[in-house]
Amino acid sequence: MEIRFDDQVVLVTGGSRGIGEAVAAEFLASGARGVAITSRRAENLVATVERLGESDRVLPIEARADDPDAAASAIAAVIDRFGGCDILINNAGTNPSAGPLTDVDLGAIDKTWAVNQRGPLVWSREVWHQTMRESGGSIVNVSSVGGMQPGTALGAYNVSKAALIHLTRQLAFEMAPQVRVNAVAPSVVRTKLSAMLWDGMEDHTASLHPLKRIGEPSDVAVAVAFLASEAASWITGVVLPVDGGVTGASPVPGM
Ligand SMILES: NC(=O)c1ccc[n+]([C@@H]2O[C@H](COP(=O)([O-])OP(=O)(O)OC[C@H]3O[C@@H](n4cnc5c(N)ncnc54)[C@H](OP(=O)(O)O)[C@@H]3O)[C@@H](O)[C@H]2O)c1
Numbered sequence: 246m247e248i249r250f251d252d253q254v255v256l257v258t259g260g261s262r263g264i265g266e267a268v269a270a271e272f273l274a275s276g277a278r279g280v281a282i283t284s285r286r287a288e289n290l291v292a293t294v295e296r297l298g299e300s301d302r303v304l305p306i307e308a309r310a311d312d313p314d315a316a317a318s319a320i321a322a323v324i325d326r327f328g329g330c331d332i333l334i335n336n337a338g339t340n341p342s343a344g345p346l347t348d349v350d351l352g353a354i355d356k357t358w359a360v361n362q363r364g365p366l367v368w369s370r371e372v373w374h375q376t377m378r379e380s381g382g383s384i385v386n387v388s389s390v391g392g393m394q395p396g397t398a399l400g401a402y403n404v405s406k407a408a409l410i411h412l413t414r415q416l417a418f419e420m421a422p423q424v425r426v427n428a429v430a431p432s433v434v435r436t437k438l439s440a441m442l443w444d445g446m447e448d449h450t451a452s453l454h455p456l457k458r459i460g461e462p463s464d465v466a467v468a469v470a471f472l473a474s475e476a477a478s479w480i481t482g483v484v485l486p487v488d489g490g491v492t493g494a495s496p497v498p499g500m
Pocket of ligand 1: 258259260261262263264265283284285286289290308309310311336337338339360387388389390430431432433434435436437438439
């Protein structure tokens with residue numbers, strides 16, 4: 246079954262680079278009528294629109310992921326420009342500080358949780374009330390394998406991504422049957438956000454994955470597109486690891 250999004254309108258938060266840009270490119274390549282991308286910085290969006298090369302189908306919107314007013318006006322702008330919003334991808338994420346949860350600065354924790362867990366709730370509620378409750382739709386949240394298993398480097402981030410997984414299930418329950426809500430959980434993907442985990446040490450990071458490479462943004466984009474599409478019309482409330490086998494194909498120690 247070929248996955249197509251003809252006549253569908255998509256909003257991707259954090260679409261100016263990395264996984265979000267790849268997701269936007271995937272929807273455009275699969276025929277989406279309109280793709281809105283958000284970011285904190287207008288100049289970043291200008292460059293992304295140029296790279297995507299489909300300016301008549303792309304709507305760049307400057308909007309912070311943790312700002313409810315920005316979410317409300319961004320979704321209104323998408324509906325105004327394209328006549329609806331069928332798919333929301335909560336992709337924007339941040340990781341302002343590394344380290345164990347026991348030591349991370351509380352301000353950094355507040356920021357991480359505001360963007361990574363409260364943000365997707367804010368955007369999902371807004372799109373629900375503005376259109377999806379009546380018109381239906383699909384939401385995909387970009388979580389992380391760090392939300393499924395603990396780790397040494399990213400304590401606050403991991404907790405935010407675990408909360409996002411439960412948010413996915415809670416909203417999938419509350420929004421059914423009109424709206425399906427699912428999540429992807431990537432491991433290390435080649436982007437700016439995760440550079441500390443692979444830049445200068447890619448062979449080592451790759452070796453920790455059963456499939457022996459790190460992920461590319463396009464690996465995540467195709468999984469997001471599947472979950473958002475009609476091909477997944479009987480799937481809601483699930484978390485799909487996109488992780489080179491880290492969660493599903495790693496052995497139990499010593500067994
Ligand atoms: N890369 C990985 O290994 C990996 C693994 C698991 C999960 N993820 C998740 O994948 C998602 C995308 O990350 P990425 O790796 O593609 O990172 P990235 O390359 O740094 O891109 C992050 C995107 O989010 C935007 N953004 C950041 N903070 C924002 C905010 N407060 N408000 C609005 N937009 C904001 C950035 O745009 P501006 O800077 O222009 O605002 C950019 O478009 C995140 O949720 C991340 O947690 C990534």
